[in-house]
Amino acid sequence: MRTKLKRILSLLRIEIGVSWRFPILEGVAAILFFGFLMNSLSMGRETGFSTGNPQPVFDFLDGLAPLMLHRGMMSFNTLVLLAPILVAIAVARPFEDGFYRTHLTLPVKRLTLLVTKAGLVILFLAGLLSSAIMITIPLTYPLLPTVADLFLVIVAIWLFIALQVSISTLIAVQTKRLTTTVIGGIVFWSVNMSLLGLEGYPSIAAVILNPMTAATEFITQGHRAPVIADFQLGMVISLMIVVVLFILSFMIFERTEV
Amino acid sequence: MRLGKIVFVVGIVIIASTLIFGNYPLTETIILYDDVSYGFIFSAYSDIHVEVTANTGGSVFSMYLLDGIDANNTVVQNKSITLAIPLAQFENITSFDDILTLPGLGVYFLYFTSPESELLSLSTIVRPLHANFRLLSGGIIVTSIGFIVIVSSWGLKKKK
Numbered sequence: 001m002r003t004k005l006k007r008i009l010s011l012l013r014i015e016i017g018v019s020w021r022f023p024i025l026e027g028v029a030a031i032l033f034f035g036f037l038m039n040s041l042s043m044g045r046e047t048g049f050s051t052g053n054p055q056p057v058f059d060f061l062d063g064l065a066p067l068m069l070h071r072g073m074m075s076f077n078t079l080v081l082l083a084p085i086l087v088a089i090a091v092a093r094p095f096e097d098g099f100y101r102t103h104l105t106l107p108v109k110r111l112t113l114l115v116t117k118a119g120l121v122i123l124f125l126a127g128l129l130s131s132a133i134m135i136t137i138p139l140t141y142p143l144l145p146t147v148a149d150l151f152l153v154i155v156a157i158w159l160f161i162a163l164q165v166s167i168s169t170l171i172a173v174q175t176k177r178l179t180t181t182v183i184g185g186i187v188f189w190s191v192n193m194s195l196l197g198l199e200g201y202p203s204i205a206a207v208i209l210n211p212m213t214a215a216t217e218f219i220t221q222g223h224r225a226p227v228i229a230d231f232q233l234g235m236v237i238s239l240m241i242v243v244v245l246f247i248l249s250f251m252i253f254e255r256t257e258v
Numbered sequence: 259m260r261l262g263k264i265v266f267v268v269g270i271v272i273i274a275s276t277l278i279f280g281n282y283p284l285t286e287t288i289i290l291y292d293d294v295s296y297g298f299i300f301s302a303y304s305d306i307h308v309e310v311t312a313n314t315g316g317s318v319f320s321m322y323l324l325d326g327i328d329a330n331n332t333v334v335q336n337k338s339i340t341l342a343i344p345l346a347q348f349e350n351i352t353s354f355d356d357i358l359t360l361p362g363l364g365v366y367f368l369y370f371t372s373p374e375s376e377l378l379s380l381s382t383i384v385r386p387l388h389a390n391f392r393l394l395s396g397g398i399i400v401t402s403i404g405f406i407v408i409v410s411s412w413g414l415k416k417k418k
Contacts, residue, residue: 140303140390142363
């Protein structure tokens, strides 16, 4: 058990030193924090009304904290584009430069290797995005969102990133190419964003494909907010898709020649 | 060492974002006519510089600065705008260009009325005077933690 743990730790050390070497991880942290702060500080701080329609004042104040969270989160939709790029660096590039051969000289299973690589992308991206929210919200928001709202958004962030990473990982192990991984991930992201803008798009599909936007719509009760049953079911289906995509990736990776 | 570098970079980004986006001005165009008055709510963290100029039409207006929550309660209770006790009020003025003192981070409300029935269009610009000190201090603390971690891990490495 101890030896196994030591092997995993040395694998993590190699992975952080190679795929996440300076300044990749630091750059990702900077981009994520900058994006969130830019949207939170420069947008959505005002609303106007006339005496003919005083009710929006109440609505606005009542939903100010979730609304600010929603505006801040809008930048995250773009920042999630980092996922295919990072998967390409961590999972696809070792096929091209032959680094998997070096990796596999270590007494580690292929499954452990792929879980470490894809898991670190999810951990770093979602962990940094969650930290950006947790650190900056108490310092910038005049009214704080509830713990339940915050928790829901953070869970949705982890799920959305896991979805992007699982799709990009599948493309990476199937094509073994850095460029196709990046392009494939961007295509999925673009299709996802285009579908979100469609009128009459089923809300459950929106939750499955983009749990993060669905969660912020849900807490702000925007005009595209899903009903709670759709939201819960959508989150579960999305998680199942992530699991299936990872299982497929592991199966392909087991049989792939490196 | 890596953790220290990441924390340091995050701290620098927080400080830079505060300085770049913290003083972002709010602009709002206000149309007043007959019995219609207009207000807007904004979040602010420091004293603000407010500039109001009349574009067209009549020229006399009144401006009130209220605490946002106070304004909200007024609306909720009465279902119409009856002014709560304003933090500042300027009545029958033709333009405004001055600094307004705010108690701290919060939601505020600028409300405009005109005694004239003629249509009046106003341009308002609200600029925060200082950076968000809470966020700036947060950024400085995070940067310092990162710096301490970098220096101590560098020291430990050298000792080994």
